[in-house]
Amino acid sequence: MSIQGVEAWVIRRASAADVPAVLQVFDGVIAWFVSRGNTAQWGTEPxxxxxxxxxxxxxxxxxxxxxxxxxxxxxxxxxxxxxxxMPYVPAACQPEVYVRLLIAARDVRARGLGRRLLAFADDQARAAGARRLRVDCYAGGTGELVRFYEACGYQRLSTFELEGWPGQLLGRNL
Structure with a gap:
């Protein structure tokens, strides 16, 4: 299926065959983080x-x-x-869909893809009968990632720490 508004992108179910390609996306993002001085979010190693x-x-x-x-x-x-x-956040008090992972390449063709995938997540939640989404993210550094989710309609719910990693839990009602 195509992502609304961008006919060139195709979204499909992932499989084990996609692992090397998804790892390549992570490796590219980590290299970009390191180039910006962000070594605390996911470390420095691919x-x-x-x-x-x-x-x-x-x-x-x-x-x-x-x-x-x-x-x-x-x-x-x-x-x-x-x-x-995720097991490290409080349990949901109502039916929800949790964004367990969201990552987009630093490739210019991926610009805006994170927002579009969050809209896709909204559609998936509605289809599942859920009216709430939650996500957690890195809360350290400049706070840029938390602000990204807020710009996508999520609100801060609580903070947490996971083995020294500062996290922010956010939620959104549909």
């Missing part, structure tokens, strides 16, 4: 070189709510994983 991260991405790509976005040439530009809340 995820494709870290067995724990390879395992995380592999597990994520085979979940029923895992999606990837392809450019016309077949290059994976982004990944989105929807599902149940």
């Amino acid at each position: 995820w494709s070189a870290l067995p724990r991260r390879v395992d995380q991405v592999t597990q994520a790509c085979v979940l029923p709510g895992a999606w990837v976005v392809e450019a016309p040439d077949g290059l994976i530009l982004a990944a989105l994983v929807l599902g149940e809340s």
